[in-house]
Amino acid sequence: MKRIVIFDLDETVVDSAHRTPNHPDGTLNLPLYLQLKTRENTLRDGLLPLADFWRSLDLSETYVVVCTARTWADFDQEFLDMHGLRAHKIIARFTEAQKSLRDPELKRNGLSRLFNLKQFRNLPKFMFDDAKPIISAMRKMGIVCLNSHKINQRLSA
Numbered sequence: 041m042k043r044i045v046i047f048d049l050d051e052t053v054v055d056s057a058h059r060t061p062n063h064p065d066g067t068l069n070l071p072l073y074l075q076l077k078t079r080e081n082t083l084r085d086g087l088l089p090l091a092d093f094w095r096s097l098d099l100s101e102t103y104v105v106v107c108t109a110r111t112w113a114d115f116d117q118e119f120l121d122m123h124g125l126r127a128h129k130i131i132a133r134f135t136e137a138q139k140s141l142r143d144p145e146l147k148r149n150g151l152s153r154l155f156n157l158k159q160f161r162n163l164p165k166f167m168f169d170d171a172k173p174i175i176s177a178m179r180k181m182g183i184v185c186l187n188s189h190k191i192n193q194r195l196s197a
Contacts, residue, residue: 042101044160046151046167047094048174049108049116052188053125055086079115087123089195090168090188095124103160107131107151107167109143129154144177151181 050056059076061069097104104127110116112132120127131150133139138146154160167178167185178185 041103041159041163044103044105044154044163044165045094045097046105046107046165046183047090047127048167048169048171048188049106049110051088051170052168052192053088053091053094054119055088056082058084074111077111077113079113079118082113082115082119083122085119088188088192090192091123091125093195099126099128103128103163105129105131105151105154107147107169109133109146111139143171144173147174148177148181151178151183155181 047053050060059073059081061072061076063069094104106120106127106129108131110132112130112134116132117130131147131154133141133146141149155165165183167183168188168191169175169178169185170188172187175185175187
């Protein structure tokens with residue numbers, strides 16, 4: 041492997057706005073989000089321009105990681121498969137203990153474990169995320185973390 045490329049999903053690669061309600065201050069309305077997180081709604085999600093970049097990566101040279109704050113469900117993997125989005129690793133909320141972690145902590149913990157492995161320790165690391173607190177936290181870890189909103193705007197221009 042020559043590099044690690046990390047993708048957040050919602051509003052980075054996946055257009056899930058139809059099922060991602062926010063409070064007036066812009067924060068996620070978690071109870072309503074969880075209510076709307078169904079297989080049917082998830083499979084209706086669209087793709088953003090970064091999805092094409094993801095699909096263009098050579099998986100023999102690029103270790104692709106999904107790093108999302110979602111509570112992972114089988115239909116999340118079904119969506120990725122349906123759209124040809126292949127990843128070597130998925131970091132998400134799989135356990136009850138992970139559900140209580142704040143998003144930056146969840147992502148930092150999952151990625152730190154991966155980066156501590158000898159084969160990944162010295163590889164260049166690139167990430168796409170839409171949340172400013174995540175972008176800041178990832179940059180502090182030494183990851184080149186790019187704002188997915190800006191990248192998607194440039195890719196669609």
